[in-house]
Amino acid sequence: MNFWETALCAFLASLLAILLGWLYTVGAFRKRRPKEPPLDKGFIPWLGHAIKFKKNPAELLEVMRKKHGDIFTLLVGGNYIHFLADADSYEPILKESPDKLDFDKFGSMIVLNVFAFQPTDSHHHILKKISKEYLRGKGLAVLNQVMMEKLKTVMFHSQESGEHKRQWQQDGLLYFSYKTIFQAAFLALFGTDPDKENAKENTLTQCGEFFANFQKFDHLFPQMALGILDPQGKKDTERLRNFFWDNLSVEKICKKDNISKWIAVQDQQMAEIGMTEKMRTQFMFLLLWASQANTGPAAFWVLVHLLKYPEAMKAVWEEVDRVLRETGQEVNPGSPIIDVSLETIKTPLLDSTIEETLRLKVSPFLFRSVMQDIDLKMSDGREYIFRKGDQLLLFPFLGLHMDPEIYPDPHTFKYDRFLNPDGTKREFYKNGKKLKQYTMPFGGGPSICPGRFFAVTELKMFVILMLTCFDMELVNAEEEIPPVDGSRCGFGATHPSHDIKFRYRLRL
Numbered sequence: 001m002n003f004w005e006t007a008l009c010a011f012l013a014s015l016l017a018i019l020l021g022w023l024y025t026v027g028a029f030r031k032r033r034p035k036e037p038p039l040d041k042g043f044i045p046w047l048g049h050a051i052k053f054k055k056n057p058a059e060l061l062e063v064m065r066k067k068h069g070d071i072f073t074l075l076v077g078g079n080y081i082h083f084l085a086d087a088d089s090y091e092p093i094l095k096e097s098p099d100k101l102d103f104d105k106f107g108s109m110i111v112l113n114v115f116a117f118q119p120t121d122s123h124h125h126i127l128k129k130i131s132k133e134y135l136r137g138k139g140l141a142v143l144n145q146v147m148m149e150k151l152k153t154v155m156f157h158s159q160e161s162g163e164h165k166r167q168w169q170q171d172g173l174l175y176f177s178y179k180t181i182f183q184a185a186f187l188a189l190f191g192t193d194p195d196k197e198n199a200k201e202n203t204l205t206q207c208g209e210f211f212a213n214f215q216k217f218d219h220l221f222p223q224m225a226l227g228i229l230d231p232q233g234k235k236d237t238e239r240l241r242n243f244f245w246d247n248l249s250v251e252k253i254c255k256k257d258n259i260s261k262w263i264a265v266q267d268q269q270m271a272e273i274g275m276t277e278k279m280r281t282q283f284m285f286l287l288l289w290a291s292q293a294n295t296g297p298a299a300f301w302v303l304v305h306l307l308k309y310p311e312a313m314k315a316v317w318e319e320v321d322r323v324l325r326e327t328g329q330e331v332n333p334g335s336p337i338i339d340v341s342l343e344t345i346k347t348p349l350l351d352s353t354i355e356e357t358l359r360l361k362v363s364p365f366l367f368r369s370v371m372q373d374i375d376l377k378m379s380d381g382r383e384y385i386f387r388k389g390d391q392l393l394l395f396p397f398l399g400l401h402m403d404p405e406i407y408p409d410p411h412t413f414k415y416d417r418f419l420n421p422d423g424t425k426r427e428f429y430k431n432g433k434k435l436k437q438y439t440m441p442f443g444g445g446p447s448i449c450p451g452r453f454f455a456v457t458e459l460k461m462f463v464i465l466m467l468t469c470f471d472m473e474l475v476n477a478e479e480e481i482p483p484v485d486g487s488r489c490g491f492g493a494t495h496p497s498h499d500i501k502f503r504y505r506l507r508l
Contacts, residue, residue, distance in 0.1 A: 030080070035375075035385045037082055038068040041075040048075025050228055057222075058363055058484075061085070061395055070399070071384060077228050080390045082370075087400035088379030088430060090437075093368065093392070094445030101368040103447040106391060110367075114224045115289070116241065117282040126269045131450035134262040141343050143188065143260060144457050150184040151461055152337055155469070156506070157204060166506050170475065172499035173303060178296030181462055182214065183207040185292055189263050190248075190284075191256030206247075213243050215496070218293050241285070248284040250277050263287065294362075295455050299462050301361045302354055304481055304500060305413050306463075307474050312353060312415035317467050319349045324468065331468045337508060338468055342457055347464075348425075352418040354459050355439060360413060361484060362441035363397035379431075396440040406430055406438060469508055475501035 032039040042048040052060045053076050061083055064072055070086040084093070093101060108119050133139050186207050193203050217240040223229045224237060250267065253259065266287070270280050306313045323345045324331065329338050370390045377383050386392060402410045406428050407417070420426050428438035442449035449455070466472065482498040 030075075032073075033385070033387070035383060036073065036387065037384050038072045040064060040068065040072060046075075046078050048077070050077040050226070053077075054223060054226070054228055057365075058395075058397065061398060065398060071378070073390070077226050079226075080387070082386055082390060082392045084392065084394050085399035086378055086380075087396055087403065089376070090366075090394055090396070090399070090444065093376070093394065094366075096368075096374075098371070098446075100371055100374050101392060102371050103366075103368055103445070105369040105371075106367040107447065110225045111286065113227050114221060115282055115286045117279065117286055122273050123270070123275075123283070126266060126273075128450055130262060130266045130269070134260070134265070135451050135454045139261065140453055140457065141341070143262065143454065144342055144461065146258070146260070147184060147188045147458060148340070148461050150187040151180070151465055153187070154180050154183045154204065154207075155465060156337065168503045168505045170501060170503050172496070173307075173474075173502045174297070174300040174496065174499040176502070176504075177300040177303060177462070178215070179208070179211050181296045181299050181458060182211045182292050185295070185458065186210060186288070189260045189291060190253060190288070191259035191263075194255070194257055210244075210247070213240055214288075214292065216240060217244070218289070221289075221293070244285045244288070245281050248281060248288060250280045250284065253284060291451055291454075295458050298354075298358065298362070298455070299459055302357045302459060302463055303466065303472070303502075305357055305360075305415070306353065306467075307472060307502065308481055309413060309415065312413075315415065316347075316350050316353055316463075319347055320464055320467050323347060331507070338465070340461075340464065342460060347460070348419055348423055349416060350460060350463065353415040354456065354463075355418045356413060356415055358441040359401045359407070359417075359439050360411075362401075363395070363484075364441060364443050366394035366396070366440075366443050366445070366447060368392040368394075394444075396444075400438070400440060403430070406435065466504075469506065470504045471507050472502060472504045475503055 030039070030041070040049070044051075049060060053074075064074065064083065065085050071082065071084050073080055073082045075081075084090075098104065104119075104121070104124060112118050134143065183204065187203065216236065220229065220233055220237055220240075223233055229237060253263070253267075263284075267280055267284070270283060275283070306316060321331065324338060324340065327340065327345065329340070331338065368391070370386045370388055370392055372388050374386050375383055376386060400406065404410050418426050428435045437444060442452040442455070479500060482500050485495040485498070
């Protein structure tokens with residue numbers, strides 16, 4: 001064999017070694033071990049089921065559940081993810097120590113992929129501490145009062161009163177709901193420009209620009225989180241990040257008036273632990289997304305169901321009207337805009353309507369990183385082993401929210417599902433056992449959303465104002481409720497192209 005033949009053989013051997021190494025890295029040789037869940041790698045190396053997962057994860061998981069049962073492992077973009085739909089097995093997993101099943105590792109990866117921000121234990125501690133202080137109890141009551149005022153500012157801006165001026169207007173219900181709550185919450189949390197001529201008009205215009213870019217960014221979120229953006233998506237993401245980093249810079253935010261303590265105190269404590277101004281700006285953007293990405297879509301779904309189900313609309317309206325009268329307020333043309341404190345009124349039917357809507361339309365993923373090989377004993381006695389380095393995902397939408405034993409006729413909207421006939425809170429059971437958690441729209445365990453109480457009060461305030469201050473109707477009453485955008489998990493927004501038209505006019 002001459003020199004060139006020897007060199008060629010060496011090159012081919014090296015190429016083969018590289019190819020085999022790559023195939024091993026992407027999991028081409030991974031086999032299911034004894035006691036591991038069923039393994040489904042798809043047909044594409046490394047990608048596996050990533051394309052279908054990107055398009056509609058809930059649909060893919062439902063298909064896989066029918067094929068493999070309540071537990072299975074999928075290859076998704078180089079990650080081996082164990083999916084568990086059996087809600088009875090969730091509690092021990094959520095209580096497992098982080099040295100075995102860790103949320104922060106996976107959550108930090110998502111935050112880094114999406115916001116280019118690397119959180120630490122100190123950042124998590126500050127977020128949880130400040131959220132508990134200002135998004136619950138007395139701190140939440142203060143924020144709710146501000147939020148109510150900002151909702152009024154946004155909703156009644158450009159609205160004229162007077163009998164001859166109360167004209168019907170038409171809009172997309174998703175766009176209207178999402179934009180209204182986004183603008184109001186942005187002002188309530190991040191403050192307003194200092195008093196000057198046309199400040200209110202300029203602020204609302206800026207909020208509108210923020211919202212347009214926020215929608216574009218949020219639409220790319222699932223692909224960013226899993227690191228599967230295409231080249232155009234990467235370009236768009238970079239442009240949008242730079243827009244928000246510029247406009248949410250610490251320098252600009254600190255010049256605003258009436259910044260919420262939830263924002264201001266967190267920023268102060270982040271600075272005290274040595275976080276750079278650039279990182280604090282990145283964290284501002286993270287807080288904006290976390291506080292705004294889900295509430296607007298949820299408000300849309302609540303109004304859609306009320307408008308589609310006249311019985312529900314009538315019952316909730318009568319309840320709201322009654323509690324307002326009990327506070328000395330009447331909703332009539334020419335009367336003042338209502339002023340209500342959520343802490344002083346009880347609206348069990350509205351609460352049930354919101355909870356039922358979240359059950360139907362919210363599909364959160366609860367991720368855990370497998371830090372070491374561990375055994376899982378499921379509620380039915382079966383035992384499985386999870387391999388170190390894999391990911392575990394709980395999907396309570398399939399395993400809990402759609403369980404017909406817990407919720408008879410689970411796909412049907414029933415506004416009073418969470419109430420007993422006497423109006424008291426209903427309890428739910430599975431296999432004869434009372435459930436501690438019968439819905440999980442905000443996640444569970446240490447990763448449960450710290451802003452869940454504020455999210456619900458935002459929904460309540462928005463719905464109360466819409467019911468009492470506006471006449472509303474769908475443009476096409478026969479139109480079907482639009483589908484959930486399968487790529488957008490969490491609060492399951494509908495894609496803007498599937499928005500549903502409605503008409504509204506000021507009643508006051």
